[in-house]
Amino acid sequence: MSEPTRASTPLGILLSTVRYEERRLLSELERRGVTAVRLDPRSMSFAPKDAEALRGMTVLNREISSQRAALAAESLEAFGARPVNDASATRLCGNKWSTYLRLRQYGIPTPATLLAPTPETGLEAIDMIGYPAVIKPLSSSWGNRVSLITDRYAADAVLEHCAALPSAASRTVIVQEAVRPGSPDLRGIVVDGVCLGVIVRSSSDWRNNVARGATVEPYPPNEEVRRLCVRAAAAVGATIAGVDLVERADGGWTVLEVNSRVEFQGFERATGVDVAARIADACTAETIEVREPV
Known part of the structure; x- marks a missing residue:
């Protein structure tokens, strides 16, 4: 474990909700003697007067809302701060279609995925992918609004619900190949180009989200999996990333x-x-490097 060090400039931490992770991070920074400035994106308007305070500040982005996290990261960069992750990575990871495109661009294996802006294109996409298929919103966490589609009746019902949502962004979904639904999956965590480890997630539900009660256990060292986690994080430009695999x-x-x-x-x-x-x-660290995917 790193020895405590005292930072000469404060470190910002962007958050609106303090969970286990944020408590751990705040405690670790305090242990090191690092002054952590808590920034709440719900109250930040980024007025010109804020520029001096933000210029040169490193800001750890822990905002729970994908939209607020992306907007704040973009604004912080414009004001001369250094968000971690940066605005590009935050926006990419906050949009499942954008993530798919970037993984595909860099040759990272990922399930077949199609964009569905309307119910009609959604049905066409499911016909191309085949049953079972997965319908996901462009942005969601903890498995919310993610549906396993096993027949045309379920497809009609889910896509009809999506069509009734208030905005074009919320009505747009992706249709994805269902890869062994219900089987355990893996999560690797990558920080600064290094895979810290991998866990197996299992659940009685077909979605293996810890927030939904999934159990976890360590996954034996596997160089292929670790390398794939590092490549995926690098593909989206993320210094800090959780990579889910199956x-x-x-x-x-x-x-x-x-x-x-x-x-x-x-x-x-x-x-x-x-x-x-x-x-x-x-x-x-003085500098943060994101490795190119190889």
């Missing part, structure tokens, strides 16, 4: 999602890895 029927691994503001309570308890300390290391 094993295909042929034994290969495919990346489901990349999370830029990863929750790590279950990971720390399962692996014993001090994720908060590693994130603090990255945020207090």
Whole structure:
């Protein structure tokens, strides 16, 4: 574990909700003697008078809302601050279609995915993908509004519900190949180009979200999986990332999602890895490098 160090300039931490992860991070920064300035994106208007205070500040982005996290990261960069993750990575990871495109661009294995702006294109996409298929909103966490579609009746019902939502963004979904639904999946955490470890998530529900009660245990070291996690994080430009993977029927691994503001309570308890300390290391470093995917 890193020895406590005293920072000469304050470190910002962007958050509106303090959960286990934020408490751990604040405690770790305090242990190091780092002054942590808490920034609440719900009250930040980014007036010109704020520029001097923000200029040169490193800001750890832990905002729970994807939209607020992306807007704040973009604004912080414009005001001369250094958000971690940066605005580009935050926006990419906050949009599942954008994430898919970037993974595909860099040759990272990921399930077949199609964009569906309307119910009609959604049905066409499901016909191309085949049943079962997964319908996901462009932005969501903890498995919310993610549906496993096993027949045309379910497809009609879910897409009809999506069509009634108030905005074009919320009505637009992606249709994704269902890769062994109900089987355990993996989550790896990457910080500063290093995979800290991997856990297995299992659940009685087909969605293996810890927030939905999934159990976790450490996954034995596997260089192929760790390398894939690092490549996926680099593809989206994330210094800090949670990478979700699942094993295909042929034994290969495919990346489901990349999370830029990863929750790590279950990971720390399962692996014993001090994720908060590693994130603090990255945020207090003089320079932050994101490795190119290889």
